[in-house]
Amino acid sequence: MAKPTIFARIKPDVLAAVDAIPPGRVTTYGAIARTLGVSPRHIAYVLARLGPSECAELPWHRVVGAGGAIRTTASRREQVRRLRAEGLSVTARDRVGDFDATFWQPE
DNA sequence: AAAGTGACTGACA
């Protein structure tokens, strides 16, 4: 039995955690990472390699960097658009305005 | 095998 990569191992948990984020709320890579017991980089890596269908199904845009900063490189424009569509305020510097109030701690 | 890269974070200047 070959040992699965950490990527494949945590992916289901990451997807479940992201899927559990309530609408209008956000969480951070670090928060999810801490819950799953892995490095924040791993969370970022999973989300960065999501398939097209997963991108469409999952609320991946509700995952932001520490302090509510949007750290995406490939799709930050799209992420901002989706967040605003859910009633969240995003500053011109790509930060979630109501981060403290909308932050959601994964279980 | 070795070096480079990254959707991160926290500490420090």
Add this chain to the structure above:
DNA sequence: GTGTCAGCCACTT
């Protein structure tokens, strides 16, 4: 408030 640095660890080249 912004900018750098080091730690981080799996994946890619």
